[in-house]
Amino acid sequence: MAGGLVALLDDVAALTRLAAASVDDVTAAAGRASAKAAGVIVDDAAVTPRYVQGLAPERELSIIRRIATGSIRNKLVFIVPALLLLSQFVPWILTPLLMLGGAYLCFEGAEKVWEKVAGHEKAAEPTTTSGPEREDEVVRGAVRTDFILSAEIMVISLNEVADEGFWSRAIILVVVALGITALVYGVVALIVKADDAGMALAARPSAAAQWIGTALVRAMPVVLLALTIVGVAAMLWVGGHILLVGLDDLGVALPYDLVHHAEEAVAETVGVLTGLVAWLTNTALSAVFGIVVGAVVVAALHLLPSRRAH
Secondary structure, rough: HHHHHHHHHHHHHHHEEEEEEHHHHHHHHHHHHHOOOOHHHHHHHHHHHHHOOOHHHHHHHHHHHHHHHHHHHHHHHHHHHHHHHHHHOOOOHHHHHHHHHHHHHHHHHHHHHHHHHHHHOOOOOOOOOOHHHHHHHHHHHHHHHHHHHHHHHHHHHHOOOOOOOHHHHHHHHHHHHHHHHHHHHHHHHHHHHHHHHHHHHHOOOOHHHHHHHHHHHHHHHHHHHHHHHHHHHHHHHHHHHHHHHHHHHHHOOOHHHHHHHHHHHHHHHOOOOOOHHHHHHHHHHHHHHHHHHHHHOOOOOHHHHHHOOO
């Protein structure tokens, strides 16, 4: 009896260790997948706060919660099942899908650079409704934009775990979807309410609280600008790198080889922190390739049609 109980406990302990190892594996794979999607994640966090501008402060968190719910629905109901089916039955389509998403990232990044350089930044759309109708309009627009960004995040994530089994891929993608949604919209909520927190602190009698509150209010425009710049740079880097690797996988090795050789040459020349130097070189050249591709797409979509019209 005692021997049977000990054996049972040993079996339970073994199963527990196996389950813990599986959780660790899923967590590690989800972390790798999420890291590759960093550019889109930063852009998502930078884009979303503008949707609640001009709305009642007491409704901001409610609207962000509705957008986050829509984002989860986008990922879990539409994007993840579609990608799992494609990866299971048409696995060769993953590289073209990834490259299409990479080209979109390059286009988005290059278009933002073009708008800034040319002074053609998009003005905020005029508000045509108010109250619940306005909130519904805001949420619908944000969820539509989120669908594109979420699709790109999940495609990049899937590519990182393409060698896993079907159910492992499914679990990892669900973990990534939930984790990234919580991260992005948690950060968005903090950004959106930072002004209110700063103003509340500035209204307190304590001099220290007033200083912190004033500094917080003044810092938020800088934080948003920095977030936007980092998001654009990350989109160009990630998009360019995806295209370089995709071209190499499809047999067009020259662009990837040039970047790889330059990476090695710079690392050997510098001779210190070779790993970091190699990564920075690869990142910079991937971003250059991304902005070149993005510029071509921007020209094709904007400049050429306008010349034809003239």
